[in-house]
Amino acid sequence: MKTRTLELAVGGFLIAGLLAFAFLAIKVSGLTFSAPADSYLIYGKFENVSGLTVRAKVTIGGVLVGRVTAIELDPESYSARVEMAIDGNVKGLTTDTSAAILTSGLLGEKYIGLTPGADEEMLAAGATIRDTQSSLVLENLIGKFLSNQLNKEPTE
């Protein structure tokens, strides 16, 4: 084998490997090189966040505006404190914005839906949303439904 063809083949192989790496980084794991600085943090206190994960979507009217960056337990109220990074371009979040944990589809992933209110004042970075709606737990719903049915029966 001539040295030149050998070097060409090895070089092509190394480049193919690097291209595969780039594909895995950008197309598969969705890595972007935009600075994370142009986003701000807001917090939400939820009674129940079951099923919500870090990196879950935060949406307004179904449009992606941010991601959940951390979920921790508030040691005083025993409620969940969810940290959300919101895209810096989204500025119209009023202080009476409400946040709800929603499910895409019946069995899909959980995400946070924000609904801006009508207040004049805007949420500052680091502010906490008080008006929240917890994650829907199917088992609790079914349990309530069953107990309602059982309570109804004797009256009929």
Place this chain on the structure above:
Amino acid sequence: MAEQRDLLSRVAGLGAGALEVIEATGRAGIMLFHSIATVPNPRTALPLLAKQIYAIGVLSLVIIVVAGLFIGMVLGLQLYRVLVDFGSEAALGQIVALTLNRELGPVVTALLFAGRAGSAVTAEIGLMKSTEQLSSMEMIGVDPLRRIVAPRFWAGVISMPLLAMIFTAVAICGGWLVGVEWLGVYDGSYWSAMQNSVEFGEDVGNGIIKSVVFASVCIWIAVFQGYDAEPTSEGISRATTRTVVYSSLAVLGLDFLLTAVMFKGF
């Protein structure tokens, strides 16, 4: 009396076997240390390395690409059948990408690598030993560990992670081909479900770390089995078989350990 002697010789055999294993491990470690613990001269080492990357990496490309394509297509086909029952075929991309990045990519590549490249390396070095090329090299003052073993070792360590990434990328495209082009999963949800769930460091990075570990172990076993082979035709045949068997077992065992350490969050 005869029974006792029989039992005694069996126990002795057991001990001898264990000693043999420990001794072989020691020889393997010393060989690896002597071959890679020296600073190579880039003038002579780079052409040798390029030649070995060609033999070990480039020539393995075909089997890796074909295997990756078909494994990805089978994953797409099988997962679609199950997922469509729950109406969640949009998660196809996510499952395909996670399984490939975390497990299948590094492991299947390592198994194919052991069969395709590891066995060839063992047979080559074993034959060099049996035709006394290694000892004649020593005679003229060339260290066979640096000249023969080191380039093959580094070529394996460099090639296999690249092969594993190519395998994963091709397999994800194979899954896309079947899921999106053939079975009609929505193209946007295939990629977006994937990007939402695959974390670069956690999944892609750990997969690459895995394949580097597998590469070192596989190529180490291959060069050692060749270097340590009995210089007869049966000896080389046994060494080649041992390379494939030991490498496969080591890869599967290590994969369990690495997964347990890396993905504790489950």
